[in-house]
Amino acid sequence: MLSLPFIQHALLAGTAIALLSGLAGHFVVLRGQVFAGDMLSHVAYAGALAALAAGLDPRVGLFASTIAVAVGIALLAGKATADDVIIGNAMAWVLGLGVFFLAFYTTYRATGNSTANVTVLFGSIFGISGRDAALAAAIAAGLIVVLLLIARPLLFASLDPEVAAARGVPVRLLGPLFLAIVGATAAEASQAVGALVLTGLLAAPAAAAYHLTNRPWVALALAGALAVAAMWLGITLAYAVPALPPTFTIMTIAAAEYAVAALIAYRRRQRHAPTRNTTTEPTSVTS
Amino acid sequence: MTTELNWNLVDDIRQLLSFHFMLNALRAGTIVAGVAGAVGYLMVLRRQTFAGHTLALIGFPGAAGATWLGLNTAVGYFGFCVAGALIISALPRRGAPNAGLGGFSEESAAIGTVQAFALACGFLFVSLYSGFLNGLNSLLFGTIIGITDQQILVLLIAGAGCLLVLILLGRPLLFSTIDPEVARAKGVPTRLVGTAFLVLLGVAAGGTSQITGSLLVFALLVAPAAAATRLTAQPAAGVALSIMLALLITWMGEAFAFFSPYPIGFWVTTLGFAAFLLATAYRGIADRIARHPPIPYPPRRVLSGSAGR
Numbered sequence: 001m002l003s004l005p006f007i008q009h010a011l012l013a014g015t016a017i018a019l020l021s022g023l024a025g026h027f028v029v030l031r032g033q034v035f036a037g038d039m040l041s042h043v044a045y046a047g048a049l050a051a052l053a054a055g056l057d058p059r060v061g062l063f064a065s066t067i068a069v070a071v072g073i074a075l076l077a078g079k080a081t082a083d084d085v086i087i088g089n090a091m092a093w094v095l096g097l098g099v100f101f102l103a104f105y106t107t108y109r110a111t112g113n114s115t116a117n118v119t120v121l122f123g124s125i126f127g128i129s130g131r132d133a134a135l136a137a138a139i140a141a142g143l144i145v146v147l148l149l150i151a152r153p154l155l156f157a158s159l160d161p162e163v164a165a166a167r168g169v170p171v172r173l174l175g176p177l178f179l180a181i182v183g184a185t186a187a188e189a190s191q192a193v194g195a196l197v198l199t200g201l202l203a204a205p206a207a208a209a210y211h212l213t214n215r216p217w218v219a220l221a222l223a224g225a226l227a228v229a230a231m232w233l234g235i236t237l238a239y240a241v242p243a244l245p246p247t248f249t250i251m252t253i254a255a256a257e258y259a260v261a262a263l264i265a266y267r268r269r270q271r272h273a274p275t276r277n278t279t280t281e282p283t284s285v286t287s
Numbered sequence: 288m289t290t291e292l293n294w295n296l297v298d299d300i301r302q303l304l305s306f307h308f309m310l311n312a313l314r315a316g317t318i319v320a321g322v323a324g325a326v327g328y329l330m331v332l333r334r335q336t337f338a339g340h341t342l343a344l345i346g347f348p349g350a351a352g353a354t355w356l357g358l359n360t361a362v363g364y365f366g367f368c369v370a371g372a373l374i375i376s377a378l379p380r381r382g383a384p385n386a387g388l389g390g391f392s393e394e395s396a397a398i399g400t401v402q403a404f405a406l407a408c409g410f411l412f413v414s415l416y417s418g419f420l421n422g423l424n425s426l427l428f429g430t431i432i433g434i435t436d437q438q439i440l441v442l443l444i445a446g447a448g449c450l451l452v453l454i455l456l457g458r459p460l461l462f463s464t465i466d467p468e469v470a471r472a473k474g475v476p477t478r479l480v481g482t483a484f485l486v487l488l489g490v491a492a493g494g495t496s497q498i499t500g501s502l503l504v505f506a507l508l509v510a511p512a513a514a515a516t517r518l519t520a521q522p523a524a525g526v527a528l529s530i531m532l533a534l535l536i537t538w539m540g541e542a543f544a545f546f547s548p549y550p551i552g553f554w555v556t557t558l559g560f561a562a563f564l565l566a567t568a569y570r571g572i573a574d575r576i577a578r579h580p581p582i583p584y585p586p587r588r589v590l591s592g593s594a595g596r
Contacts, residue, residue: 034395038402085513088336089563092505096556099428099503103549118423122410196502197410200403207396245414251407258400 001239009133010125010246014231016140017192018201022227023147024185025206026220027178031158035087036073036179037202040186042091043069045195046098047187048120053101053108058120062187070183074176122247123194125235132191140188147181154178155216192231193247204254205230208261230254303545312431312498314439316537318446319494320507324530325453326491327512329484332522333464336509338375338485341398342492343508344405345371347501349493350426351412360426361441364493372489376482409501428552429500431541442494449490452483460484461522498537503552506540507533510559514566532562 001007028037047065048058102117119127128136157164157171165171182202189198205226209219234250241249303309330339349367350360413423425433453460463470463477471477495504511532515525540555547554 029396032395034399038399084334084336085331085509085563086567088340088505089510089513089560092503092510093556093560095428095502096506096553096560099424099556100549100553102424102428103553107548121423121427122407193407194410196406197403199399200407203396203399204403207400210396243415245410248407248411248414251404255400255404258397262397 001236005130006126006128007235007239009128009130010235011232013128013133013136013140014125014192014235015228016137016144017188018227018231019224020140020144020147020185021189021198021201022205022209022224023144023220024182025202025204025227026209026223027147027154027158028182028202029206029210030155030216031178033179033182034199034203036070037182037186038199039073039087039091039094040066040070040183041190041195041198042094042098044186044190044198045120046094046101048190048195049098049101049105049117052116052120053105058116059187059191062190063184066183066187067180068183070179070186071176074179119194120190121194121196122245123190123192123197125192125246125250126238128191136188136191139184143181143184143188150174150177151220155220159216193250197247197251200251200254201227201230204251204258208258211258211261211265226257227254230257299542299546303542308432308434309541309545311434311436311439312541313538315434315442316498316541317534318439318442319498320533320537321530322446322449322491323495323504323507324511324533325450325526326487327508327533328515328522328526328529329453329460329464330488330491331509331512331516332461333484335485335488336505337398339488339492339508340504341375341402341405342368342371342489343496343501343504344402346493346496347426348405348409348412350496350501351409351416351423354422354426355412355416359438359441361438361493361497364496365441365445365490368489368493368496369486370489372485373482376485424550425500427500427502428550429496429498429503429555431544431551434497438497442497445490445494449487449494453487456480456483456487498551499555500552503556506552506555506559507537510563511536514562517563517566517570536562 002011025037028034043065044062047061049061050065051058051061054061105116118124153164153169154174156167157169157174161171185202186195186198189201192198193201206219206223208226209222212222213219230250230253233253234246237249237253238244238246303313327339330336346364346368349363349365351363353360353363353366409426413426416422424430459470459475459480460483462473463475463480467477491508492504495507499506512525512529514532515529518528519525536555536558540551540558543549543554544551
């Protein structure tokens with residue numbers, strides 16, 4: 001299996017993208033920005049198809065649209081009051097725009113490459129060429145370095161923004177910078193698992209790690225490790241059973257990780273809950 | 288297809304209705320829009336919009352699986368959406384019932400995972416059923432072509448049942464939506480009513496998906512209802528307005544999709560979003576006028592300032 005070039009490319013790109021998604025996803029879950037990630041996945045679809053309709057490389061549209069919208073979300077956050085109805089409607093309209101570009105592309109530009117739409121929606125990690133894989137891995141590595149450099153102040157700012165700001169952490173700068181990284185992560189991840197599934201790759205390993213430990217640095221490392229494990233197992237499973245597409249196997253393993261972690265946390269709470277109740281109740285009565 | 292849009296509106300409509308598939312699309316659209324407008328209004332009041340979106344996404348693997356197995360897609364949509372509604376209502380509820388931006392982060396992570404997993408499962412069924420690439424787009428983004436007479440019958444039965452239950456449920460549902468504590472104290476079984484409403488929402492989401500596709504249910508299920516809540520505060524008028532807007536968006540979307548090369552998914556989302564933005568802008572302006580009635584002199588702000596604020 002490892003001697004096949006397409007598996008090597010998939011593992012090279014997949015490992016880097018999964019590690020980036022897991023690490024970025026940790027902060028996304030911690031900061032409660034999963035729906036911003038969801039929004040970015042919709043934008044990634046529209047952006048990639050807009051680039052295809054304009055005759056460009058879809059990656060140009062992916063990165064340009066996701067990073068621009070991510071910075072826009074970060075700058076608007078706190079100023080505008082956006083409720084779920086506004087966000088949901090805007091998200092549906094962005095996807096509708098993607099469909100518009102898709103129709104434009106298939107009417108005027110499709111030259112034999114009619115699977116482009118499915119690739120953007122659901123990714124094709126087994127179809128990545130050697131050059132593309134190296135490029136994706138290099139971009140992911142760069143983003144991981146930036147993320148690790150700002151990890152410490154970002155964690156501080158995520159857990160307690162007021163105190164962090166008082167201590168001189170540039171909270172206002174970190175928010176947009178982080179969301180820009182998430183935007184670039186969305187663009188990277190959509191090359192592996194597609195625009196529709198990338199929210200799962202961001203959220204599932206990070207949420208699983210969040211269930212398994214309370215310590216933020218352990219959770220960060222665990223989120224990265226779980227995402228990479230999902231990617232490796234998913235690629236292996238998709239190779240072993242050719243009927244299963246890799247996007248499905250990767251997402252299934254990630255969802256299973258989350259389910260198992262939630263179950264473990266639930267069992268742990270069940271075991272600890274009665275003792276905690278009996279110790280707190282007498283004290284509340286005496287006080 | 289030799290159809291042409293011209294300025295003779297009667298001729299345009301005659302062209303539209305001369306195709307059987309278009310007639311079926313309009314019939315199905317009318318049923319779906321009526322249900323979506325009514326159920327969507329209560330969904331927006333109950334702040335369960337993302338539950339509706341999640342249910343529609345759960346319907347996607349159902350429809351794709353039904354196609355793979357050679358069943359009617361309607362069976363898959365309704366089966367999975369209703370099953371999803373029952374599962375969601377059985378889950379223990381923690382924190383806020385809806386997960387908005389910056390809400391309880393763990394719950395939104397769970398929702399994101401479930402949605403992505405549902406889409407991945409749908410993709411699995413699509414790729415198991417090879418040679419289905421065009422069908423994928425119509426499942427995700429809607430279509431006006433290929434709605435069968437049988438499908439309309441299923442939609443009609445489901446839609447009529449849905450509206451009937453909604454009418455029977457109307458009063459306790461509205462009560463427990465607006466003031467759950469008082470409703471519970473008055474003996475309204477709020478939990479049961481909530482479950483019944485989620486099942487209705489599943490039926491509405493499953494039906495809407497067949498017109499707008501699984502990804503774009505917001506266009507019919509949320510946008511008209513949200514626009515209606517911004518235009519009127521009265522529930523009865525709101526439901527009527529929401530249904531009217533949904534019908535208008537569906538009919539116009541289907542007609543535009545017929546005459547243009549762009550698909551219905553683009554038109555209904557654009558029309559829905561435009562209706563929502565116009566209604567929001569109207570509300571903003573109306574509120575501003577109500578808050579600052581045009582009294583030229585003496586300026587009110589000066590008076591309140593001199594009162595020692």
